Amino acid sequence: MALANLAHQVVAEQHRTLPQGHSMAKGLGSADETITELLDGLGIPRERVVSACLSIPAPVDAEGMISATALMPGWTGVSLATAAERALGLPVLVENDANLGALGEATWGAGRDIRNVVYLKLAAGIGAGLILNGEIFRGATGTAGEIGHTTVVENGAVCQCGNRGCLETVANAPHVIDLLTPTHGRLGIPRIVELARAGDPGCRRVLGDTGRVVGLAVANLCNLVNPQRLIVGGELSAAEDLLLRPMGESVRLNGIPAAVRSLEIVRAELGARAHVLGAVAYALAHVTPEALTATATGAATDREAVGEDGTDREAVGEDGTGPDAHDRSVAEPAPTHR
Known part of the structure; x- marks a missing residue:
């Protein structure tokens, strides 16, 4: 508050x-x-x-x-x-x-002076805020940007929304933690990022895989709305290049070249603010x-x-x-x- x-x-x-x-x-x-x-x-x-x-x-x-x-x-x-x-x-x-994250970043953060920008929140939930032609785009009923509930794994795990294979089921913060628990114990995201930066191969692999699957969903989004910049926020954004580099590679691999060629992927400047x-x-x-x-x-x-x-x-x-x-x-x- x-x-x-x-x-x-x-x-x-x-x-x-x-x-x-x-x-x-x-x-x-x-x-x-x-x-x-x-x-x-x-x-x-x-x-x-x-x-x-x-x-x-x-x-x-x-x-x-x-x-x-x-x-x-x-x-x-x-x-x-x-x-x-x-x-x-x-x-x-x-x-x-x-x-609101998109509006904050577009006004004072990494999206200043950019008329077409997407803010991607990667945390317990995954969602996107769209600023298109300088305005928040909500869609007909306010559900625009629900990228966390786009299907990335056909017949995948059942999501809390009732769908199968949603991005949230394979890329949210709890999933990252769950993947590493058998080998590393129950760690929080800050510790996982710390270990990855120190060279831990398991932590680096999981963050890289997460970036790649998020990149697949982002590529589809870019094909639809063609933003100039993608701003990544939420607690997973703390991984920075460990997450953003494989995400960018996946976007370029899966997106239409004309839609993703000039896309800039950056970490949010304002963080939780x-x-x-x-x-x-x-x-x-x-x-x-x-x-x-x-x-x-x-x-x-x-x-x-x-x-x-x-x-x-x-x-x-x-x-x-x-x-x-x-x-x-x-x-x-x-x-x-x-």
């Missing part, structure tokens, strides 16, 4: 870990408690928050409805935006985490003039909400983590992506 001001600076943040499969009530209750703690710590009344954005690892439609997701059972079939507004007492936007910065940009881009007018009126009468340097601390909430207020990457003008 992070709070940001109207200058896109994150002024406070707090990280909480919730168990996988937690209920919507528990998640929103935790968000409400965290918002209260952060605002109280800054001396800012909740009424001064002009917008909030929730980053969700699932497809989200135009009404804020979450599609079926194995990562968030119990959250589907209801309007999360409506439920969150009731629980938090704030205007709330809901967006897919990969889309891509989603929070994307959420800040998204929330502030949707603040209404009425809300800004009310905020300005409140600022004139509530001097405690203004820092000694005169920086207005109106807040935007987001479910994630972000940089501190001194990070120059978040002090740039508001983005134009919608």
